[in-house]
Amino acid sequence: MTRLVKVADVKELPQGSMKTYDVEGRYILLANVEGVFYAMDALCSHEEWDLSEGVLEGKKVVCAGHAAVWDLETGEAEFDEELKPLETYKTIVKDGFVHVELSD
Numbered sequence: 040m041t042r043l044v045k046v047a048d049v050k051e052l053p054q055g056s057m058k059t060y061d062v063e064g065r066y067i068l069l070a071n072v073e074g075v076f077y078a079m080d081a082l083c084s085h086e087e088w089d090l091s092e093g094v095l096e097g098k099k100v101v102c103a104g105h106a107a108v109w110d111l112e113t114g115e116a117e118f119d120e121e122l123k124p125l126e127t128y129k130t131i132v133k134d135g136f137v138h139v140e141l142s143d
Contacts, residue, residue, distance in 0.1 A: 043138040059091040077111035078128035078139045
């Protein structure tokens with residue numbers, strides 16, 4: 040079963056920005072790429088760096104820790120070693136807020 044959880048006011052995330060939110064105990068990264076919002080687990084599976092400290096390059100996030108490159112659409116990483124993919128979440132903008140679809 041899935042449900043929508045309100046996470047952020049769209050005004051908090053101008054285009055080209057990203058931020059980590061605590062959503063019911065899960066750290067989720069929200070990113071605004073050309074007006075489209077993406078949501079993915081926020082902690083790099085390599086050494087648990089907060090990805091919001093990295094650099095947003097289009098639909099990819101470069102981790103500040105060891106430069107793993109994460110795909111916001113798939114949760115897959117490009118890195119020297121294989122990394123566990125991060126979970127991605129469907130986002131919906133409703134009434135000026137970004138909502139994330141979570142499963143129970």
